[in-house]
Amino acid sequence: MTLEVPVLPVLAAAISATPVIGTTAFLVTHAGKPFTSNGFGNWLKDRCVETGLPHCSAHGLRKAGATIAAENGVTVKQLMAMFGWRTSQMAELYTKKAEQKRLAHGGMAFIDLERTGDLFLK
Template identity: 40%
Template sequence: MEIKAGLSTTPQKANKTLKRLSQLMDLAVKLEMRGDNPLKGVDRYKTGSGGFHAWTEAEIARFLEVYLPGTPAFLSMTLMLYSGASRCDAVKLGWGNIRGGRLEYRRQKTRKNPEGILVSIPVHPFLAEALQAVPNGAFTFLQTEQGKSRTATGLGTAMRKWCDKAGLPLCSSHGLRKAICRRIAEAGGEAHEIMSVSGHITLAEAQRYCEDFGRKGLADSAIARLPHGAKGEQKLANHPPRFARKMDKPLKENGK
């Protein structure tokens, strides 16, 4: 299928596009505009259970090489990376959300949380510096040049273009939200710390980041606990008496 092949470098986007097109075709069949849904049976790309790609440090650095401070791309990326806000929340953030050096907002309402989860985090110095380019009278941080608020869809579309121009086909706006969770996990942060920043509803969602990205740090600390140098090895060799029996006779070879 040409549409699927054209999006092969962005499997998540390809699967989402196929899903939406299939829904549209189902509607066309229901309205008797078509006799069948041509997308039925079209296999989706295997993407694993990780969902959207979390930006790596190299990808973040690449984006910052292409887009300098003061540009909409730089501000959008920085705001989402250092707040963990999703697109629908990021486009609503403004100076009214800064209180006492903290960024405070309620995540988009869901059926599980009709009031929305309250997120209150310190403003990171890098984000504070980026926000200096935003006029004090701006209604939202990411408003357009015409002073109008961006839509979540518009921000997603813009981020897609910015990432493609920077040669980052796997990166997306949602991947920035995952990137801050990755950073916290790699720094040894616990699931509850991730939840306090991301506003995740369940512990299992945040725990997944610890399992996926915290293993390297845990392995480092685990190996660091082992004894170092010859003295440490000698201590390990000092077995309890029952294992340190002196052998008076040499070992016999098998069959002799």
């Protein structure tokens, strides 16, 4: 499956600031060959550990992106397009969690200890 996904401005700036020499792939191994998906994930995990961030990973960054997008109101279909998911199941996990959070936040205003539901008694 081929995805066409715009590059975020912050990533575009980082790519522009990095010299790419004689390759068609931006992310390459020490041998100058493009990373495989698993190879890049392992490489990034090693860099995270080296920098004192052992809890970080490529998968974690992907999850963070999906969470941020869902909490900012992205639709299920938009998440599917952004992350290459063929079914809505994964996208719905993120949008349902974000919706629960929004609903809970909005509902908390109804807990008013000064007003205890006496409207039903009148």
